[in-house]
Amino acid sequence: MKNKKGMLMYIIFMSILAVAVLYFLYNKYEIGPAEDILFWGLLATVTETFLISFPSGVAVSVGLAVTVTAMIICGPTTGAIVAGIGFIFRMPVIEGERRHIFNTQISRTMFNISQVVVVIGIAGEILYGVLGYTKGTLNTLSELVPVVLIIILICEILNSFLVAIMINLMHGKNILETFVNNLKGIVPSLLGIGALGIIMALADMRYGKGVVVLFFAPLLVARYSFKLYFESQSMAMETIHALNDALEVKDAYTGGHATRVQEYAVKLAKASGMKKKEVEMIRTAALLHDIGKIGIPDFILNKKGKLTKEEYDIIKEHPVMGARILSNVDSLKEISNIIRHHHEKYDGTGYPDALKGADIPIESAILAIADSFDAMTTDRPYKRAMASLEALDELKVNKGTQFNPLLVDQFIKVMYE
Numbered sequence: 001m002k003n004k005k006g007m008l009m010y011i012i013f014m015s016i017l018a019v020a021v022l023y024f025l026y027n028k029y030e031i032g033p034a035e036d037i038l039f040w041g042l043l044a045t046v047t048e049t050f051l052i053s054f055p056s057g058v059a060v061s062v063g064l065a066v067t068v069t070a071m072i073i074c075g076p077t078t079g080a081i082v083a084g085i086g087f088i089f090r091m092p093v094i095e096g097e098r099r100h101i102f103n104t105q106i107s108r109t110m111f112n113i114s115q116v117v118v119v120i121g122i123a124g125e126i127l128y129g130v131l132g133y134t135k136g137t138l139n140t141l142s143e144l145v146p147v148v149l150i151i152i153l154i155c156e157i158l159n160s161f162l163v164a165i166m167i168n169l170m171h172g173k174n175i176l177e178t179f180v181n182n183l184k185g186i187v188p189s190l191l192g193i194g195a196l197g198i199i200m201a202l203a204d205m206r207y208g209k210g211v212v213v214l215f216f217a218p219l220l221v222a223r224y225s226f227k228l229y230f231e232s233q234s235m236a237m238e239t240i241h242a243l244n245d246a247l248e249v250k251d252a253y254t255g256g257h258a259t260r261v262q263e264y265a266v267k268l269a270k271a272s273g274m275k276k277k278e279v280e281m282i283r284t285a286a287l288l289h290d291i292g293k294i295g296i297p298d299f300i301l302n303k304k305g306k307l308t309k310e311e312y313d314i315i316k317e318h319p320v321m322g323a324r325i326l327s328n329v330d331s332l333k334e335i336s337n338i339i340r341h342h343h344e345k346y347d348g349t350g351y352p353d354a355l356k357g358a359d360i361p362i363e364s365a366i367l368a369i370a371d372s373f374d375a376m377t378t379d380r381p382y383k384r385a386m387a388s389l390e391a392l393d394e395l396k397v398n399k400g401t402q403f404n405p406l407l408v409d410q411f412i413k414v415m416y417e
Helices: 004-028 034-049 063-074 076-089 106-130 141-171 175-183 186-207 209-250 252-271 276-288 291-295 309-315 318-326 330-340 362-376 388-397 405-416
Strands: none
Touching: 004 076, 004 106, 004 141, 034 063, 034 076, 034 209, 063 076, 063 106, 063 141, 063 186, 076 106, 106 141, 141 175, 141 186, 186 209, 252 276, 252 362, 252 405, 276 330, 276 362, 291 318, 318 330, 330 362, 362 388, 362 405, 388 405
8 A cells, every 4th residue: 555645755855865965975075077977977867768678567777887887986976976867867768658857756756866866875985985995996807896796786785675665655565575575686787787887997997988988889789689679578478468369259268268277387387397488488388279279160169069070170170270370470489389289198199290208298298287177177168167176086097198197296296285
């Protein structure tokens, strides 16, 4: 539940704290030259504008590398000012809209600016005040590496804590739990942003800002490549859901069936120790395993009575049809083979290719168990649902003939747990 009063008080507190930090730094440390503030401020603005958006909805930037570099080169006051500039003038695209200070809630803008100023300011005081670093004394890679990594680690911890408090006020989530979750990806972030900060600092100290700019250009190209990649991933997911929606319109039963099969298949895949990429392939394949039924005539698909041999032969074509449909979509080609073989049987009596035993892809064997279990435990036009325990017994009876015996044992264990 949103605590509006608490959020307002927290934002006011952070704003006052940011002003106090800037005042403290201004009185203790000199401000770098205007051209340095302009240069690093521009880089910070660019990095905060061109975020890398992931399919999960999370967007990240490498702005921290820029502000930490500015802090090392020009001092903590300049670092904090550069951090603020980056957030004041940034214009990222969020949810398809170009955002800037004029179309973003003033409270959100104040919090973002205050947060980065406080974080960079505290980290700068730790570096210069506590650790006793002075400008120009870090000239080698061996000297820079530990300092940069420590400072970025401090920034990540402070940032995660401050954000966890805001999330608690916005959504009522536990601060400690949110803080820990925010820190789970800290190692790759630390290494990636740390490496970038070290390279930029060395480039500036040894060769000047021209080399920093030359290095920065490929970074923007890499960001653009990431953007294209994740956009293609997003389009692939949209294609998957569009296909599933099309099938559900044709056969309302299949939509709920596919979701349940996906749940069972993913549980079995994880319990079988499959890698994350393989689990994700099974997740997608399960959702689309019956997509070939789009090509089956409605009078056969929704028939309440027993199918004739000719009608059943037509039904048996749906794995082949599904594989053919998916093979025409680049991002789905790799799961087309899983779809094709999800009706194969362990003893070789299945369809469409009568594969046997280990010749059946394990992903297809997992789908076969999940598909059959849901079919048995769900009402169909032509039969009543079994109880779950009865269906598990049926899987046990048919292991080694219809189903992979090891996977059946694992599935039964998973379902009992």
